[in-house]
Amino acid sequence: MRVTYQEFVDLRLPALLRYAVMLTGDPHTAQDLVQETMIRVHQRWRRISQTTAPERYVRRMLTTGYIDLRRGSWFSRVILRDQPVEPPPAPDHAEGAAVRDEIWLRLASLPRQQRAALVLRYYEDLADGDIAEVLGCSVGTVRGYISRALARLRAEWTPETSPVGRPQ
Amino acid sequence: MIEDELRAAFARHEDLVPDPVVVRGGIDAGIERRQRKRLRTGRLAAVAAAVVTLAAAPAVLARTTDAPLGIPFLGTQETDSVPSGPLNVLLLGVDNRQTPEDLGRADTIMVIHIPASHDKAYLVSIPKDTFVDIPGHGGAGTSMQKISTAHAYGGPALTSKVVSNLTGVRLDATAVVEYQGLAKVTDAVGGVEVCLPAQVRSIHTERVYPPGCSRFNGEQALDLLRQRFDLRYGDLDRISNGQEYLRGLLDRLTSGGVLGNPVRANEVLKAAGSAIRLDLGSIGLTGAVGLARRIRPADVIGISTAQYTYTDAIIQTPEGVEGFDPTTPLTTGLFQALRDDTLDDWAAEHPEAVRTRR
Numbered sequence: 043m044r045v046t047y048q049e050f051v052d053l054r055l056p057a058l059l060r061y062a063v064m065l066t067g068d069p070h071t072a073q074d075l076v077q078e079t080m081i082r083v084h085q086r087w088r089r090i091s092q093t094t095a096p097e098r099y100v101r102r103m104l105t106t107g108y109i110d111l112r113r114g115s116w117f118s119r120v121i122l123r124d125q126p127v128e129p130p131p132a133p134d135h136a137e138g139a140a141v142r143d144e145i146w147l148r149l150a151s152l153p154r155q156q157r158a159a160l161v162l163r164y165y166e167d168l169a170d171g172d173i174a175e176v177l178g179c180s181v182g183t184v185r186g187y188i189s190r191a192l193a194r195l196r197a198e199w200t201p202e203t204s205p206v207g208r209p210q
Numbered sequence: 211m212i213e214d215e216l217r218a219a220f221a222r223h224e225d226l227v228p229d230p231v232v233v234r235g236g237i238d239a240g241i242e243r244r245q246r247k248r249l250r251t252g253r254l255a256a257v258a259a260a261v262v263t264l265a266a267a268p269a270v271l272a273r274t275t276d277a278p279l280g281i282p283f284l285g286t287q288e289t290d291s292v293p294s295g296p297l298n299v300l301l302l303g304v305d306n307r308q309t310p311e312d313l314g315r316a317d318t319i320m321v322i323h324i325p326a327s328h329d330k331a332y333l334v335s336i337p338k339d340t341f342v343d344i345p346g347h348g349g350a351g352t353s354m355q356k357i358s359t360a361h362a363y364g365g366p367a368l369t370s371k372v373v374s375n376l377t378g379v380r381l382d383a384t385a386v387v388e389y390q391g392l393a394k395v396t397d398a399v400g401g402v403e404v405c406l407p408a409q410v411r412s413i414h415t416e417r418v419y420p421p422g423c424s425r426f427n428g429e430q431a432l433d434l435l436r437q438r439f440d441l442r443y444g445d446l447d448r449i450s451n452g453q454e455y456l457r458g459l460l461d462r463l464t465s466g467g468v469l470g471n472p473v474r475a476n477e478v479l480k481a482a483g484s485a486i487r488l489d490l491g492s493i494g495l496t497g498a499v500g501l502a503r504r505i506r507p508a509d510v511i512g513i514s515t516a517q518y519t520y521t522d523a524i525i526q527t528p529e530g531v532e533g534f535d536p537t538t539p540l541t542t543g544l545f546q547a548l549r550d551d552t553l554d555d556w557a558a559e560h561p562e563a564v565r566t567r568r
Contacts, residue, residue, distance in 0.1 A: 044554075044558070046327055046329065047327075047329065051234065051237070055230045055234065056227070059227050059228060059233060060224060060227050063223065063224070063226050063227050063228075064220050064223070068226075069226045069227065069228045072227070072228065073228045076233055076237075077233060077236040077240055078240070080237045081237060081240040081241055081244060084237075085244070087329075088506070088508055088509060143219070145212075145215050145216060145219040146222075146223060160216065164213060164216045164220060165217070165220040192212055192213070195212055195216070196212050
């Protein structure tokens with residue numbers, strides 16, 4: 043039986059929001075991304091609901107929306123504001139906590155495909171084949187994204203040398 | 211390990227997630243905005259030919275709506291106030307030849323059911339030979355009158371009462387279409403594409419319509435809609451063809467850019483003339499416009515229960531007149547689904563009764 047648009051939103055919205063927060067690093071951008079994506083999903087719902095896995099199709103739409111941010115895509119045209127995607131500055135924690143949040147901040151400096159690949163593997167726990175489907179690339183490319191992204195995170199991550207606070 | 215730190219970092223930031231309720235509000239508002247924009251840029255969806263014509267030029271409609279049904283004409287308003295909840299519109303097709311004494315039989319009776327989600331329209335056909343009780347005619351409680359005669363006896367009002375009694379749903383609006391009007395509308399939109407599952411030969415004109423999809427002009431469409439004797443399942447196939455025609459008409463109205471263009475819409479309305487009459491009832495003009503914006507031709511779904519229970523449902527009057535028995539489990543289940551607004555589930559459980567666009 044086909045799911046209605048309303049049922050789909052009821053079921054999937056919380057998970058989509060979490061995913062969007064991990065992608066964008068910021069609740070406001072995540073909200074905008076999800077809202078605009080779901081409006082387009084509503085437009086195309088009949089076709090989408092006939093695919094074998096609508097939630098996969100929608101995740102793909104959302105991910106593409108994130109990757110195309112600020113490249114003159116529909117997303118930025120519709121949103122019409124110039125909010126940067128970087129997260130707000132790290133609050134003044136104790137050093138241990140600050141170091142842990144470093145990783146979160148550094149994610150913002152990654153190219154978006156690399157960040158998306160990390161989120162899909164280490165937050166959504168998808169297999170590489172599924173990640174490749176979401177990103178529309180090969181498994182080899184996915185593994186390339188992930189290894190380069192991890193290398194960047196590792197290289198910059200030494201508790202003694204990294205200053206607390208906003209990157210760059 | 212960096213991977214573990216990464217997982218932990220993600221988990222830690224789950225408290226950044228915005229409130230889904232708030233986001234939901236934003237999504238719904240965005241959808242509303244987009245639909246208003248669609249109205250302005252002239253791309254409209256449709257529910258049924260009669261209701262759809264409202265969307266373009268309300269002033270022109272005054273002519274077609276002050277008909278025997280006596281509608282209050284509401285005038286234009288800025289906001290589209292669609293009544294909430296499921297809606298049921300009675301659509302009657304009358305093959306004219308009317309005189310003051312004989313209003314003609316309703317050869318086509320459909321309940322257009324719009325579920326509470328307002329995202330699709332079911333065309334629920336009631337075969338014209340369904341046996342019902344017509345109050346004041348044929349003796350009380352006999353239940354052996356064909357439903358098509360209700361219109362001949364008492365016009366749309368009596369038919370509406372009979373359909374309401376039969377199905378148990380309240381009808382929110384009524385549209386009456388004379389076949390001649392459909393023929394003119396068909397030509398006014400440049401022909402309608404209808405897909406036939408099998409060849410149809412007209413007993414009236416001897417023309418043969420091939421299987422598959424073809425473009426029908428007004429005269430051909432009328433010819434097709436009248437055929438039943440030569441069709442394998444008679445009236446049941448005619449019903450299917452009628453539903454296909456309606457969907458094809460909606461497609462022409464939207465893709466042909468008729469609805470958003472007041473000039474074109476006016477032409478089509480003039481072609482229909484008094485052959486299309488509307489009683490908007492509790493839906494009202496603004497409600498109908500609001501609905502027409504939400505439902506696409508592809509979301510119009512045909513339903514007909516007698517299709518595959520042809521022999522099971524046939525009964526005879528003592529005089530030997532044959533007709534359909536509406537008390538079969540399939541049909542009573544359908545009417546229950548109408549009352550409960552669970553047609554989505556019913557349709558999923560009875561795919562044999564459902565016709566969607568090919």
